[in-house]
Amino acid sequence: MSTSALSAALIPLHIAGEPAAPPAPVVIGASTGTERPPAPTARLEAADWAALGVEPRWRGQETGDCAAVLSPLSGPATGREPYKRYAEGARQRGETALVIACIGAGKQTHNVFSDTVASGIHLPRYHGQISASPLPAGVSPELTDGLDHAEHDLATRLLNNPPHTWFRLTHLKDRPSGHGAARVYPPPGEGELRPILVDGLGAPVAGVWMPASGSARWFVVPHGTDQRLLVQWLVQHALPAYVPGALTRARSPLVRDPALATEAETRLVETIAEEQRTHEQRQTELQQQLAALRAVADPLRDRLLFGTGHPLEDAVHDVLVAAGATVTRLDAVYGTNSADLLAQYNGRRVLVEVKSSNNRPPQSLPDKLLKHLNTWPALPGTEPVDGGVLVVNYQIKLPPAQRDAEVYTDRAFADALTVPVIGSACLFDWWRREDWDAMRHAVFGDTGSSQAPETAVPDADPKASGRPGLLSRLRR
Numbered sequence: 001m002s003t004s005a006l007s008a009a010l011i012p013l014h015i016a017g018e019p020a021a022p023p024a025p026v027v028i029g030a031s032t033g034t035e036r037p038p039a040p041t042a043r044l045e046a047a048d049w050a051a052l053g054v055e056p057r058w059r060g061q062e063t064g065d066c067a068a069v070l071s072p073l074s075g076p077a078t079g080r081e082p083y084k085r086y087a088e089g090a091r092q093r094g095e096t097a098l099v100i101a102c103i104g105a106g107k108q109t110h111n112v113f114s115d116t117v118a119s120g121i122h123l124p125r126y127h128g129q130i131s132a133s134p135l136p137a138g139v140s141p142e143l144t145d146g147l148d149h150a151e152h153d154l155a156t157r158l159l160n161n162p163p164h165t166w167f168r169l170t171h172l173k174d175r176p177s178g179h180g181a182a183r184v185y186p187p188p189g190e191g192e193l194r195p196i197l198v199d200g201l202g203a204p205v206a207g208v209w210m211p212a213s214g215s216a217r218w219f220v221v222p223h224g225t226d227q228r229l230l231v232q233w234l235v236q237h238a239l240p241a242y243v244p245g246a247l248t249r250a251r252s253p254l255v256r257d258p259a260l261a262t263e264a265e266t267r268l269v270e271t272i273a274e275e276q277r278t279h280e281q282r283q284t285e286l287q288q289q290l291a292a293l294r295a296v297a298d299p300l301r302d303r304l305l306f307g308t309g310h311p312l313e314d315a316v317h318d319v320l321v322a323a324g325a326t327v328t329r330l331d332a333v334y335g336t337n338s339a340d341l342l343a344q345y346n347g348r349r350v351l352v353e354v355k356s357s358n359n360r361p362p363q364s365l366p367d368k369l370l371k372h373l374n375t376w377p378a379l380p381g382t383e384p385v386d387g388g389v390l391v392v393n394y395q396i397k398l399p400p401a402q403r404d405a406e407v408y409t410d411r412a413f414a415d416a417l418t419v420p421v422i423g424s425a426c427l428f429d430w431w432r433r434e435d436w437d438a439m440r441h442a443v444f445g446d447t448g449s450s451q452a453p454e455t456a457v458p459d460a461d462p463k464a465s466g467r468p469g470l471l472s473r474l475r476r
Contacts, residue, residue: 009250009251010049010053010055011054011067011235011239011250012057012063012065012066012067013049013054013055013056013057013066013067013068013069013070013234014057014063014066014068014069014076014083015058015069015070015072016069016070016072016075016076016083017058017071017072017073018058019058048228049231052228052231052232052235053235053252057082063082063086064086064089065089066086066089067098067239067246068234068238068239069086069100071100071101071102072102073102073105073223074102074103074105074119074120075099075101075103075120075130075220076099078122078123083124087124087216091215093245095243095245096215096217096243097217098216098217098238098239098243099216099218099219100219100230100234100238101218101219101220101221102221102222102224102225103120103167103169103221103222103223104119104132104165104167104222104223105223117131117132119132120132120172121218121220123191123209123218124216127173128172128191129171129172130169130170130171130193130220131169131170131172132167132168133168133170134167134168135165135167135199135205139166139199140199140200141158141159141162141166141197141199141206143155143156143159144196144198148241149237150233150237150238150242151196152196154206154221154233154237154238155196155197157233158197158206158222159197161225161226161229163221163223163224163225164222164224165222165224166199166205166222167223168199168203168204169203169205169207171193190211190212191209191210191212192209192212193207193220194210195207196208206219206220206221207219207220208220219238297432300428301432303315304316304319304425304427304428305428306393306396308356308393308396312354312424313329313341313354316340316341316354317341319430319431319439320341320343320443322436323430323436323440323443324436324440325343325344325345325440325444326344326345327341327343328342328343328344334379337372337375338351338372339351339352339353339376343444345440345443348445349385349386350385350386350443350444351372351373351385351388351389352388352389352443353369353388353391354392355368355392355393356392356393356394357394357395357396358395358397359395360404360409361392361407363413365390365392366417366419368390369419370388370418372388373385373388373419386445387419387420388419389419389420389422389442389443390421391422391423392422392423392424393424393425400425403423406423407423420442420443422442426442430442
């Protein structure tokens, strides 16, 4: 039997406002052209409520048995009878008072102390209020950590369907006023506004307010948020998470009593839960492996593409080692009298000179390598080398994709070079693709071997082999 055949009732939902009225006719010539149009908002028509599974309860209708409150324009008037009856009904049932309150509707004010302020939300009893300050256009909110499933889903929906304006939210508690007031009674209520979305400065732009007792959850979202989105989230995620009794009363298929399930249903639910746990565990393991790879790749990527001096030399050293070469640092032995590195692979020995340039590299850089090749035989304890290679990180101030494809774009000069010149970005590209043959051929020439180095590829399972993988070879 399909769920459409179930005898589910509509879920009563108190709407803090008036039913949607038909749009007023446009009178030609009646507008002065100076009015500022209100922020757009998506309003539900009468037929939409039933399709979403809810029965709207407006002002003048019973609210004591409602599952939640939706306030499209501002927080509900907590001192008025509709909200008081709803809150009392939730208290008697032992349920959480669930409110979705849109903030920031209406006229905005400005003064020198608080800057621009929009309409805020008054919280129930003595818990103060939440103020709203409009943020500049182009704000890109981000998810906060530690959200439960329902909070995460609402935050994601808001990001995918952003409102016209985001607001910075501030929880203001009622405080004593006047110099002679030692205390107020009753004292200000304790509660917390916990963000679910924050702007680039970490300020909340959507959140959930909860009193210390945990008896209520007020989800505060920007005015102009699509009402259909909010009602769908309420029925599909918020009620199952926070007010499941409302779904039970409506015989909703979203909530089922496990005690009434068949054996086959119970077994399948347990299988799904086990699959979910296995998936989460595997995902955690993969995330840890990815973090370990990035711990190595991030600094190497940065040094090869944007590094200078010794950090760049270290990165060139590391990728050559990853390609299977034996590399010796020469600066500590010979100082500036020699090249930076001596690389050896399959019987070939080359000097490696590492340079950098903010812009296009000067044509004098190869001369430095040629000088070191000429003076190398005179240095104490040296053995003959088969040549040298110049590695250059150039046009560092530009993004890698905007740099010249070759180190030297002057074709005549490049063709006249007597030593190989390689961009450090090329080394990086070979390293990230694990193209060890290309890297070794560029540095050492034809070595007569295309065998991949044993330690070039990271071990898929660290326990599978006693040999260190690429991560362990490069981690410093």
